[in-house]
Amino acid sequence: MPNERLRGALSSRGISIARCAELVGVDYKTVERWITANRVPHRSHREATAKLLGVDETYLWPSVADDTRAAASSRAELVDFFASRSAVPPELWRSLIDSAETSIDVLAFAGQFLPEIHDVYRIAKRAAEGCRVRLLLGDPNGTAVRERGEEEGVGLGVAHRVVLTMRYYAPILDSGNIELRLHDRTLYASIYRGDEMMLVNAHTYGAAAAQNPVLQLRQLPGGRVFDHYLRSFDRVWANATAVNNIDDVISQFKE
Numbered sequence: 001m002p003n004e005r006l007r008g009a010l011s012s013r014g015i016s017i018a019r020c021a022e023l024v025g026v027d028y029k030t031v032e033r034w035i036t037a038n039r040v041p042h043r044s045h046r047e048a049t050a051k052l053l054g055v056d057e058t059y060l061w062p063s064v065a066d067d068t069r070a071a072a073s074s075r076a077e078l079v080d081f082f083a084s085r086s087a088v089p090p091e092l093w094r095s096l097i098d099s100a101e102t103s104i105d106v107l108a109f110a111g112q113f114l115p116e117i118h119d120v121y122r123i124a125k126r127a128a129e130g131c132r133v134r135l136l137l138g139d140p141n142g143t144a145v146r147e148r149g150e151e152e153g154v155g156l157g158v159a160h161r162v163v164l165t166m167r168y169y170a171p172i173l174d175s176g177n178i179e180l181r182l183h184d185r186t187l188y189a190s191i192y193r194g195d196e197m198m199l200v201n202a203h204t205y206g207a208a209a210a211q212n213p214v215l216q217l218r219q220l221p222g223g224r225v226f227d228h229y230l231r232s233f234d235r236v237w238a239n240a241t242a243v244n245n246i247d248d249v250i251s252q253f254k255e
Contacts, residue, residue, distance in 0.1 A: 003038045006060050009053040024048045040064065043222060054235065056228060073222035080216040085201050088214050090117045093192070093199070097123055100131050100194035107183075107233050108190040108201075109138035109145055110161035113210070115168035127177040135169060135180040136233070136240055138162050140253050142184030151206050156255065163250055170246045181240035182249070191233050200229055 010020055021031045024045055033039045034049075040061050041049065050057035058064055082088045097104060097118055104126060106114065127133045138145040140159040149158040166180070173180055190201040190209055196219040202212050219226040243249055 001038055003035050003060070006049075007035050009055055009060065013053060015052070020049065020052065023052055047227075051227075051231075054231065056224070056231070058224070073220050074224045077217050077220050077223040077225045078215060079197075079218045082214040082216070085113075085210045085212060085214050088199065088216075092216070094118050096192060096194040096197055096199060097126060099197070100126055101129075102131060102195055103193065104131055104133045105136075105191065105193040105230075105233055106134070107136040107187070107236060108192075108209070109148055109158055109187060110165045111137065111190060111192075112161045112165045112168075114192070115165060120168055120172050124172040124175045124178065127172075127175050131177060133178040134233075134237060135178070136183055136237055137165060137180065138187075139182040139184045139241070140249075142182070144184050144186055148187075152208055153206070154208075159253070163253055166243075166246050166250065173243075173246065180243045180246075181237060182243055183236050183240040185236050185239070189229070189232075191229055193230065193233070196226075198226055198229060 010017065015023075017031045017035070018028050021028045024031070025048070026041075026045060030039075030041075034041055040046070040063060046057045046061060046064065050060060053060070093114065094117065104123065108114075123133060138148070138158070140162040145159050145162060146156075149155050152158065169180060172178055187203055189203055192199040192201070198217040198219070200215040200217060201209050202214070203209065204212050217226045217229070
């Protein structure tokens with residue numbers, strides 16, 4: 001039976017079989033066999049193709065979900081578990097930023113605590129040394145932030161925290177390699193990533209983020225959990241609005 005999921009994913013993104021083969025580094029007929037004969041590629045090619053198409057490899061090739069080695073690697077990616085965000089040691093949040101060399105990613109509604117426990121100029125220092133910094137905050141005028149405030153019983157409290165967090169970051173946004181975008185998406189988890197380390201703060205209905213559990217993950221070859229959350233970040237980032245002037249955003253904030 002042909003792999004219609006792979007065929008459909010390529011088609012929806014306007015990527016031809018030839019182009020996929022070129023980008024993944026295989027022969028045209030190899031990709032053709034992945035589709036027509038439903039052949040399962042080697043792990044490195046699966047990962048490259050899934051990343052290219054922005055989907056999980058288990059969606060394209062469900063049988064790999066039973067791969068015991070991949071399952072073991074995914075379990076090994078869990079470094080630690082904290083019953084609440086407030087239980088995470090401040091030193092761990094700081095090391096997430098200070099040890100990053102290539103990428104710092106933040107996805108939250110407000111994430112106000114982070115610039116309060118970590119000098120934003122240390123983030124700017126990492127950026128100046130070549131680290132890409134992507135900050136994704138909720139749009140204070142957006143539906144998602146307003147609904148989250150209602151769910152937590154704080155009204156506009158979440159929106160106000162977003163505005164305060166943007167003020168914290170304002171002094172460093174002119175630094176190179178730092179970009180701030182605003183999203184209007186429901187968050188099932190806040191994501192804080194520094195290179196191969198990630199802290200994932202789960203969200204539950206009616207509870208503030210600080211009260212919810214946190215997973216500490218370490219990216220490992222063959223593991224799927226870290227990459228699963230990273231793809232989620234990338235999807236929100238791709239549809240978020242870039243902020244060029246924080247003062248303009250704040251001046252448009254509606255009480």
